[in-house]
Amino acid sequence: MGFLYAHAVLMCIGFLFLLAGFVIARFMKRKLWWLTIHKACGISGASCAVLGFCAVFLDIALARGQHLSIPHSYVGIAAVILAVAAPVLGLMQFRFREHIRAVKGLHIWSGRIALILMLINIMLGLY
Numbered sequence: 001m002g003f004l005y006a007h008a009v010l011m012c013i014g015f016l017f018l019l020a021g022f023v024i025a026r027f028m029k030r031k032l033w034w035l036t037i038h039k040a041c042g043i044s045g046a047s048c049a050v051l052g053f054c055a056v057f058l059d060i061a062l063a064r065g066q067h068l069s070i071p072h073s074y075v076g077i078a079a080v081i082l083a084v085a086a087p088v089l090g091l092m093q094f095r096f097r098e099h100i101r102a103v104k105g106l107h108i109w110s111g112r113i114a115l116i117l118m119l120i121n122i123m124l125g126l127y
Contacts, residue, residue: 010052017045
């Protein structure tokens with residue numbers, strides 16, 4: 001049961017980091033520090049989401065339960081994948097300058113969709 005609480009806490013912290021990264025990118029671009037903090041928030045949020053996923057996976061495995069048995073689990077996997085994809089794509093836009101517009105668009109939308117899915121999934125998990 002301890003891993004289940006760790007899952008909930010890590011996912012909520014991950015959501016808050018990603019939300020902070022969004023707010024910083026959206027409203028703080030005039031500050032010199034915005035990109036550094038935005039990157040840190042994205043990487044921290046994705047890391048917490050992955051750790052939260054690992055915690056619940058371990059909890060279910062130890063209880064000999066069935067994985068992917070409720071909608072919360074499917075939405076959660078999609079959210080974690082997008083939460084990881086967003087910072088990866090964000091870093092890629094600095095590596096592949098010739099494709100910056102496409103990569104930047106994917107980065108922005110994967111982050112936004114990850115946030116929405118995480119919020120929906122937090123509500124599903126509480127329900």
